Amino acid sequence: MQLVLEKRAERSNTIALISPLIAIGLTIATMSILFAILGKNPLLALHAYFIAPLTDGYSLQEIAVKATPLVMIAIGLSLCYLANAWNIGAEGQFLIGAVAGSWIAVKTQGTDAGAWVLPAMLVLAAAAGALYALIPAICKVKFGASEILTSLMLVYVADLFLDYLVRGPWRDPQGFNFPTTAEFDPVATVPLLIEGGRLHLGSIIALLVVAAAAILLGRTIKGFEIRVVGAAPRAARFGGFNANQLIILTFAVSGALAGLAGIIEVAGPVGHLQPGISPGYGFTAIIVAFLGRLNPLGILIAGLFLALTFIGGEQAQIAMKIPLDVTKVFQGILLFYVLACDSLILYRFRLVFPNRQVARGAG
């Protein structure tokens, strides 16, 4: 008896829908074993991770706040990945967007600049993120450099650049030498949706981005172009679509969305520019994109789920002294299982009994 992986005649839409659920189930099983090895009660740990955050209003708002950058970045990344362009550097584009937007906030600090400040910050952040993403895209198109490596390496450049600014020219004079800018003025801050709460305007922007991506991919010729270039490059060229132009475009859009997410995070929940504004949103968004099947609605759900793991991880640390890094282990295992389960969309398992008479006429 033998277990073989067999190609399906047509992709299975059922599996495409339930494959993320299978992956989540396998991840939870693996994590339970890991918790047990760490000497923690797996049931209590899983409760702290996945149930407790859903039971109070503060945590629910916090999940939405954390999901906002994840969803915005992941939508941009999904466009890249659909078009076979591998942007791994969203974290860097996020930071550069945060820096560029903060520049306006820092320069207008204490002046009586008007309501134009926040919109200008958002636009500049998006533009900076897009330009930063264009560096690997152009290197890829012009010189054939691997965009995976160049986009990833530029993350560290952005990270250190931000570090330099907040320790040097932009440091708050009244900040007791902490590496941070002064708190942004109210006109440079993303408004809250509920007074005294945590939910801010950025979450609405993220929802608009999801809707726009759904329309782009489902209804427009540009969305079709993105899908066909990724799915069948030679057929796309025969259709008259230019893969290189699309690499430039999708990188620019995903960079813009990452940059926008960056400034919304800084001008929203954080309130000032400092190192460590991102707990790895740009990387976690890669998991969100794949867990969400590169589909806008799926990404929205996956973004909320991964935000839950961030919040749950914090709660588990406080309540059960489980290290925060376990959250990253969790996310890594999840990505692994998501990609593994995806092979079942195009393939299926089948038991084979060699050298045994197969009943005839069954087919």
Place this chain on the structure above:
Amino acid sequence: MFNSTPNGLHSNKTPLLQAIGLTKRYGDFLANEAIDIDIWPQQIHALLGENGAGKSTLVKAIYGLIQPSAGEIRWRGERIVLSGPSEARARGIGMVFQHFSLFDNLTVAENVALGLDGKESFKDMAARLEQVSRTYGLPLDPRRQVWQLSVGERQRIEIVRALMQDPKFLILDEPTAVLTPQEADQLFIVLERLKAEGRAILYISHKLEEVKRLCDTATILRGGRKVATCNPRQETAASLARMMVGGEIKEVRPAAGRQTTVPRLVVNDLSLAPDEAHGVRLDHISLELKGGEILGIAGVAGNGQDELFAALSGERLAKDPGTVVIEGIAAGHMSITQRRKLGAAFVPEERLGHGTAPRMKLSENALLTGHAASGMVRHGFIDTAATLKTVDKATETFDVRKAKRDPEAASLSGGNLQKFIVGREILRNPAVLVVSQPTWGVDAGAAAVIRQALLDLAASGAAVLVTSQDLDELAEIADRIAVMFHGRLSRPLATSEATREKLGLLMGGSSLDPTEAAHAARA
């Protein structure tokens, strides 16, 4: 039907190889269903059938590449289980595949060495290679690199490689598909000689005249089952075709009195360097194609047909706009989309991955080439109803058979997908249609539909350029036939004067000297 032992010669001996009740199942699909076949020494045994009839599956099982789901194989009367091709080779079974597995950047001798189980020194092996190739009249220079060789020479490497193992039983998969008529004749001499030496040969083909001429026995497969075993010399081509197809094949009728009109596609002195290593350079190609006319381009694969298609479609651009003129407009610098807007349509050789995106729906594949000029896109938004309408219309007009209204392209059979692709382009009413290998790997019924569609399109005033390796197909539909060789295009011959001999000479690179010179003198 015809199950008597052929020729009655071997009734009292056991066959060299026997397959009994051989069945191969892929999922729910039965590729081979209880097939019996007897292979006798000193016989050339034809395996006939349309694409998808199960020929490849059967020989793969005999060569040990796949394991049958049921049934058994006997070698000299004794049951064997082949774990892989090397075991088959060790028993004396050799195979020459249709698609060669050769490394372009290695020499002939190095390629042969890689395919052998390697106990002798390289020098001895090279000497034996030269000797075998000389003995059988298959001249090969062991020191030449494969990329410098013609397709016919590459096939010789595969044959010599198989012969160096001294096989008792040799399988050849559609060997003449890539040969000129003259090269095919030479191959037949070799096969006759192998037969005379007492070897058995299984000859896979769908060319009936060839089988009638060469083979002693024929086994015919249809839909995964054996239909008959017969003596092809006692059959007519028509009776063999009926058994293969399971019915009469519709005859293709050219429309009476086609009028040629203005030139719709003109190529002026087009030269283009290859864009990949070992590609073919297009060398001063010129042609003129009028409305109402079908021009056929014959030639052995790999002589620049793919490069010409890319240059005509706009997948590759020429420097000089005037080299490709569509509907009187210089288009050499235009993209494929712009050329489509001028009224051109294209059907590439490769159906999956080039002509269609395999994992996308037919409606999306209609959009793939229709987005530029067919009203499927308004203000950047896709009109899904319009794309579905194209699918329905192509389905109806060209008899595309599929399981549901809008399936993925990859789920269609080759013939049905090709009918869809050709239909998709013809429904756009093109002024110029450039089509490459229109019926390659397509069943006879679909091939007839497609050829008729091309004839009807020309009759309606379009210019049609057909590249094909199938000379019979070109003779059936083309008005004129030109031959591609080493990136050059010969002067077209009227189909009535394009004999197999003349075309074969051109395909092999000779020019038709006396007449050519006379024409040149007159011009």
